[in-house]
Amino acid sequence: MNERVDHISIEGIGEDSPYSQNQVNMLLGSRINGLTTCLNAHVLLHILSSQLTQHIRIESWPTPQNLPFADLNFNKLGKINMLIKADLHYNVLAIGQFKLGDNVPPLQKTVSDWMLLAEHTDRRQKNIQGQSGPGKRAPQ
Template identity: 30%
Template sequence: MKLPAKSRLEHVRKLNMCTNCLRSSYTVESCVSDGCRECGRKHNTILHFRERESSNIDQVNHSKPLEKSVSDVSVTNERNNISETERSSVTTHASNKEKAEFLLSTALIDIKDKFGKFYTCRLLLDSGSQSNFIRKDLCNTLQLNKQSVNIPVAGISQSSLNISEKSKATIQSKYNAFKIELPFLILDKITENLPISKVKYENLQIPKNIILADPTFHLPGQIDLLIGASMFYELLSIGQVRLGDHLPILQKTKLGWVISGGVPYHATDRANKQQ
């Protein structure tokens, strides 16, 4: 069930997320992402309230320093007045002025092909996107039915492309009975391999009782699917573990525990290569 704007705002506050880009660990004043497309205020469009209520959203998340900035790719269907957002690149800065990496929430899930057989693939959870995306090669491998669309995609660098196809697919958790059919826009490539460089797993001290949605989260790998905001909140479960200052956060979901947040540069493979 989709949450109303007020309930979404309460959930965002509870998780200590930025109300503009819906990510953790820094303040809304420092956020460089675009504001609401409805009223222009500095909050996410999916948190838009009517009239005076929208001003309440701009008064949260005032406690933490800037740790990252995000570049977005905006997707707009002009005829149907539909707006989509895809996260395209991430740069990070630790508060101690040391370069850092930023882990985005990934999960391994099973996806069903045309004949009912399931395959394992890797997805990215992105609360800043208003659509779901699937990699074209995967869609072809699964032999999923496609429909023609015409959605122009424009990035902040003024580059653009048209999304010409969409599909539907059933995904299910590897760790419980959760299963759902979702719509996807089809892209040749969703993003670069994530994370950008290998992260030292042992430095994060993840509790042994945590069942990770993606046990390979620390290894650079291909992203096959992107799940956007329309499903993001429905996947969240009660449960969060903070691993420490300037370290990622573990969030419980219906797909298992996902990990997201800054990682000190010295805990990455790139630091070793420069020594």
């Protein structure tokens, strides 16, 4: 990962406009297969928008065992390591969704694995739609 100084204001993350002071070039890879992509990313001190505020109970979900999730801990509270732009997000989606059942979010096939498409409601904001993947949440 190579880092360089680059000052930029980023719009649309939370209610503030955070500033990035550094930019990195990095290689992002799937934990499931050999898929990799090079990213040019801006570094933020923290993500300002709402994040998962409670553990999601998935024990009763009829999740197929042969569908590997990119993030094995997507349902647990934790730090979000990366947000990706919508144009990159849709470059990794593949055709195909798998419905698990009533009142359970569907799975979306990506080029490397499966993501859970979830809707999150926060008391401080309106409905926030996001996706769980390799440490990220992105708009649907």
